[in-house]
Amino acid sequence: MHHPISSTRTPDRVNITFIAAVHVAAVAAVVYSALIGVGWVSVALAVVWYWCSGLSITGGYHRLFSHRSYRCAAPLRAFYLLFGAAAFQNSAINWASDHRRHHAHTDEDEDPYDARQGLWWSHIGWVLYKDPLRDYANVRDLFRDRLVALQHRYSLVLAPLMGWAVPAAIASAWGDALGGFLWVGCIRLVAQYHSTFSINSIAHRFGRQPYATSTSARDSGVVALVTLGEGYHNFHHRFPSDYRNGIGPLSFDPTKWVVGALSKMGATWDLKRVAPEAIERARQETATAERPPARVRGSRSTAEALLARAGIAIDGPNPWDIQVHDERFFQRLLAQADLGFGESYMDGDWNSDRLDECAARLFRADLDRHVPRRLADLVNVAVARVFTRQSPARVRRHVAPHYDLGNDLFVKMLDTRFMAYTCGYWRGGAQTLEEAQEAKLDLICRKLDLRPGMRVLDIGCGWGGFAKYAAETRGVSVKGVTLSREQAELGTARCAGLPVELAVQDYRDVTGQFDRVVSIGCLEHIGHKNHRRFFEVVRARLADGGHAVVHFIGVGRTEYRAGRFLDKYVFPLVNLPSVAQIGQAIDGLFILDAVQNIGADYDRTLMEWNARFQQAWPELKDRYGSLLGGRFKRMFEFYLLVSAGFARSRRAQVWHMVLTPPGLPQPACRHS
Numbered sequence: 228m229h230h231p232i233s234s235t236r237t238p239d240r241v242n243i244t245f246i247a248a249v250h251v252a253a254v255a256a257v258v259y260s261a262l263i264g265v266g267w268v269s270v271a272l273a274v275v276w277y278w279c280s281g282l283s284i285t286g287g288y289h290r291l292f293s294h295r296s297y298r299c300a301a302p303l304r305a306f307y308l309l310f311g312a313a314a315f316q317n318s319a320i321n322w323a324s325d326h327r328r329h330h331a332h333t334d335e336d337e338d339p340y341d342a343r344q345g346l347w348w349s350h351i352g353w354v355l356y357k358d359p360l361r362d363y364a365n366v367r368d369l370f371r372d373r374l375v376a377l378q379h380r381y382s383l384v385l386a387p388l389m390g391w392a393v394p395a396a397i398a399s400a401w402g403d404a405l406g407g408f409l410w411v412g413c414i415r416l417v418a419q420y421h422s423t424f425s426i427n428s429i430a431h432r433f434g435r436q437p438y439a440t441s442t443s444a445r446d447s448g449v450v451a452l453v454t455l456g457e458g459y460h461n462f463h464h465r466f467p468s469d470y471r472n473g474i475g476p477l478s479f480d481p482t483k484w485v486v487g488a489l490s491k492m493g494a495t496w497d498l499k500r501v502a503p504e505a506i507e508r509a510r511q512e513t514a515t516a517e518r519p520p521a522r523v524r525g526s527r528s529t530a531e532a533l534l535a536r537a538g539i540a541i542d543g544p545n546p547w548d549i550q551v552h553d554e555r556f557f558q559r560l561l562a563q564a565d566l567g568f569g570e571s572y573m574d575g576d577w578n579s580d581r582l583d584e585c586a587a588r589l590f591r592a593d594l595d596r597h598v599p600r601r602l603a604d605l606v607n608v609a610v611a612r613v614f615t616r617q618s619p620a621r622v623r624r625h626v627a628p629h630y631d632l633g634n635d636l637f638v639k640m641l642d643t644r645f646m647a648y649t650c651g652y653w654r655g656g657a658q659t660l661e662e663a664q665e666a667k668l669d670l671i672c673r674k675l676d677l678r679p680g681m682r683v684l685d686i687g688c689g690w691g692g693f694a695k696y697a698a699e700t701r702g703v704s705v706k707g708v709t710l711s712r713e714q715a716e717l718g719t720a721r722c723a724g725l726p727v728e729l730a731v732q733d734y735r736d737v738t739g740q741f742d743r744v745v746s747i748g749c750l751e752h753i754g755h756k757n758h759r760r761f762f763e764v765v766r767a768r769l770a771d772g773g774h775a776v777v778h779f780i781g782v783g784r785t786e787y788r789a790g791r792f793l794d795k796y797v798f799p800l801v802n803l804p805s806v807a808q809i810g811q812a813i814d815g816l817f818i819l820d821a822v823q824n825i826g827a828d829y830d831r832t833l834m835e836w837n838a839r840f841q842q843a844w845p846e847l848k849d850r851y852g853s854l855l856g857g858r859f860k861r862m863f864e865f866y867l868l869v870s871a872g873f874a875r876s877r878r879a880q881v882w883h884m885v886l887t888p889p890g891l892p893q894p895a896c897r898h899s
Contacts, residue, residue, distance in 0.1 A: 239357045246354065246420075249315075253417040256409035269398050269406035273415040276313065276394055280415075281455045283310035284322075284423055285482040289457070292369060293323040296470035297486055299495045301374065308378040313389035314419050318382035319375050324366045325358070329427075330467055331365075333442040336529060342431035342443040343526045345562040350428035351420075390416060425453050430460035438465040438509045448479060456480035465509055466501045474506070526557035537592035539585060547584040551577045569792035572865050573858040582865065583834065586872025633850060634717045637690070639843035640836050645692030646721070649748035649778060650829040650881040660835045663828070668696040671745060674776045674821065674885050674896045677701040681742040684708075684768050686734045687749025691718030691727060698725040706741070708732040735760065740770040750779035754802045758812035766816050766888060774820070774887040774894050780829070781805060781880045796855075797866045803879070817886035821896045826880040833871035837864060 260266075287307025290296045308319060316322055325339045332338045337360055340353045369375045378385060391412040398407020434447030444464035451458030451472070456479055459472040473480035489495040531541050540548045551557075553576040559567035571577060579585040641648055642664040651663030652670055671693065677683070679702030685693055688707025691714075697703050704726035709715055710733065718729045734749070744765050753761050765775050785805040793801060813819065840847075844860060851859050873879045885896040 237357050239355055243355050245315075246351070249413060249416055249420075252409075252413040256413040259409065260406075266398075266401075266403040266406040266410075268401050269403045269410045272394060272398060272407060273410035276310075276411045277415050277419060278455075279306075279310045280313045280419055281422060282482060282485060283307040284314050284316065284419075285455050285457055286486055287311050288316070288319050288322045289326065290470055290482060290486070292319045292375065293326040294467050295368075296468050297490075297495050297498045299489070300493075303489065303494050304372070304374050308374055309385065309389050312378060312382055312385035313393075314423065315386050315390055315416060316420075316423060318379040320363065320366050320369050320379040321361075321382075323369060324361060324363055327365045328360070330464070333444070333464065336532070340427040341529075342428070343529055343558065343561055346428050346432060349431060350424045353427075354424075422454055425450065426457045426460065430454065430458055434458070434461070436461050436513065438462050438506070438513055440513060448473075451479045456482050462506075466506070468499050469501045470498045471500065526561055527554065530557040530560050533594060534589075537588040537594055539588055546581040547579060547588060549577050549579050549585065553577075564791070565793075566791040566795065569796070569862070569865050569869070573855070573861045575861070582868040583830075583837075583871040583875065586869040587875040588872075590873055590876035590878045632713075634690075634713050636840075636843075636847055636851065639847065640840045641690075645696055646690040646718075647692040647747075648689050650780075650825060651832040651835075652825055653828045653831050654825070660832070660839075663832065663835075664692070665696070667825075668693055669700075671747065671776055671778065671883070672697055672701055674883065675743045675745060675774070676894050676896065677703050677743065679703065682706070682740075682770075684737065684739075684741040684744045686737075686744065686746040686765070687752070688714075688718065688729055689748070690714050691722045691729050693745060693747055694718070694727040694729065695722045695725060698722070698727050703743075706730065706737075706739075708734055708737055734764055737764070737768060739768065741768050742770050742773045744768055744773070744775040745777075746775070747778040748780070750777055751781075751801055751803055752798065753804075755804060755808050758804065758808055762812050762816050762886075765886070769888065772891065774885060774891070774896070775817075776896075777882075777884045777886065779804065779882060779884075780826075781809070781882050782878065783880065793866070796862050806882075809884070813886060816888070818889055818891075818893075819884060820887050820893050821883070821885040823883045824880050825883065826874055826877070829874040829879060829881050830871050833867050833874065837867040837871070840864065840867065 283306065287304070288311050291299060291304070291307065311319055311322075329338050329340060334341060334343055339358055339360070340349045342349045344352070363370070370379075391408055394411035395404045395408040398404050398411070430445060430447070430450050431443040432445070433450060434445030436445055438446075438461050442464050444460040446459045446461040448458065450460070456472055457463070459474070459478060459480065462474060463469075463472050470486055471480060471483045472478075473483065486495050486498065490498055527541070534541065534549065538547075542548070542550055553571075553574075556571045556576040559571045559576070561567075563570070572582075637646060637648065642651075642661045644661055645664050645668060647664040647667065650667065651657065651660060652667035653663045655666045655670075657663035657666050675683070677697060681701075681703045683694075683697060683703050683705045685705055685707040688694055688705075688709050691705075691707055694705035694707045695718075697705055705728070707718070707727070707729045709718075709729065709731060712731055715729045715731045719727075722729065746765070750758075750761065765777075769775065780803055782803045782805055785807050786803065840863065848860075853859075855862055870879075874881075885894065887894060
């Protein structure tokens with residue numbers, strides 16, 4: 228039985244810490260050198276170390292120890308083992324064990340750097356997780372080599388010795404020990420990592436397949452330049468025992484040249500070469516054979532195993548099962564996670580009779596957190612943790628793709644009276660969307676304890692639904708702010724004759740004092756870096772004795788970016804807050820007097836929106852049918868139904884928070 232590594236891995240905290248540290252150190256080394264000056268002799272030492280260490284990986288760890296493609300004298304083996312240790316890629320035994328398993332199970336579940344899992348996983352992601360399948364049964368021959376066994380035993384000593392201490396000591400001869408450490412031990416090491424990792428990643432992604440199509444391995448002269456000659460990977464996977472990778476006279480393969488030259492000196496011998504007839508036969512077979520979809524089959528088995536954890540079958544009988552119409556769905560899912568899942572649905576690659584329930588099962592099983600993440604995703608999250616994505620200018624630019632789509636779409640989809648684009652309140656006995664939204668607005672008004680004559684600020688007012696309801700039923704005046712011109716124009720028309728002002732304005736630019744402040748469905752778009760600023764604005768706008776109510780979608784675990792599908796197609800810059808983040812943001816500004824979670828009602832609200840959207844589609848089709856290359860309808864229903872599943876799974880919450888400045892009496896706010 229296959230056990231996909233991607234489904235059973237646990238983070239390797241030692242590797243994560245070390246990889247992160249050397250990358251930070253390399254960046255710091257570059258900055259330091261730019262500021263202080265570059266010691267060019269130390270740079271030359273780094274180049275020498277890069278080639279010695281790189282050839283020890285390609286010629287030693289790879290072609291000698293992993294594939295036994297030639298034999299060599301003990302001094303050369305010792306050289307490989309010492310400079311291979313300087314690459315900080317584990318011992319030759321560990322390296323060869325992983326690599327032999329890679330060749331035995333290429334593009335299968337047991338492949339440690341399985342290319343089906345995406346470029347990020349095959350490049351570096353696999354290093355950051357513990358491998359539950361590693362054993363040494365496939366490298367018993369290496370344990371019989373005393374030098375190799377000795378290096379394995381002392382690899383944790385040899386790596387820092389050869390990677391850091393020795394080059395620093397050599398550089399001290401010209402008075403630049405620190406430069407030797409920075410250039411050889413940090414910058415060279417990171418370059419070496421990505422050169423080697425590229426063999427597992429881009430050599431399985433870019434190039435031609437002249438010798439075999441049964442695996443993802445490819446030949447590329449460009450990749451060969453990056454990987455010290457290992458880019459002729461399709462040839463290598465077809466003929467792994469050949470000491471060469473690039474067989475052409477102009478093929479860049481320095482390992483082949485070095486091993487060949489050493490053979491003339493007697494340092495290497497028994498160089499294995501595949502007969503030209505066998506190579507030509509492989510070319511002819513590949514050229515004439517129908518290409519088998521090996522990667523697709525492998526991707527399918529991995530995806531099936533992953534989805535089975537959520538009780539979802541491929542082409543199964545249940546309404547929440549996935550019916551696949553194009554096999555590319557599996558690769559897109561594994562390579563791009565939620566974005567591939569959504570875009571393949573938009574493209575018609577798959578369907579589910581109950582997409583909402585399918586999504587609910589996926590979220591309950593946390594499968595979105597088990598698909599390997601790309602390097603770009605991790606970088607984006609890291610950047611989002613440090614910098615704000617929701618600057619005023621950027622937020623304004625990103626309103627149009629959704630809220631300014633067209634009022635006719637939202638008029639058809641939302642409740643008819645208030646056009647509330649937030650969770651309704653069904654638990655009080657509401658039978659229709661109109662009743663649920665009115666019940667929600669009434670609940671908020673009661674929590675605000677509104678009285679005639681009060682002035683209310685509505686941050687993120689949408690089409691003025693709350694303003695209209697509060698002005699009509701409580702006799703208050705309302706100023707609402709939104710960044711959508713479409714919303715402000717229609718909302719103003721709908722509130723005609725009422726003491727309501729709707730303005731296109733950033734909440735940070737509002738001035739004046741208000742008896743109450745309300746925000747319904749806006750905090751999700753603020754961004755965690757702006758939470759404190761948001762609540763400071765709320766506090767500053769409250770008159771003495773006033774309090775606020777904030778209604779927002781949140782999550783139970785702190786995250787810094789939403790899924791890529793939502794970010795790309797629906798709500799750019801959205802960032803669902805957690806209670807922990809809100810607690811920090813209101814610290815010292817407000818007392819949290821009441822909190823209520825109505826998240827269970829969001830599922831029914833979204834399902835009602837989807838039903839109305841589907842019913843209105845014949846009228847909307849002429850305007851929206853051609854958007855996104857004819858995929859708009861499937862994009863929008865995917866957003867609504869998957870969001871319903873997100874709420875149903877209890878991954879999404881909808882909180883009402885009543886906030887009072889410190890020192891004031893608790894308002895009459897505990898309503899349900």
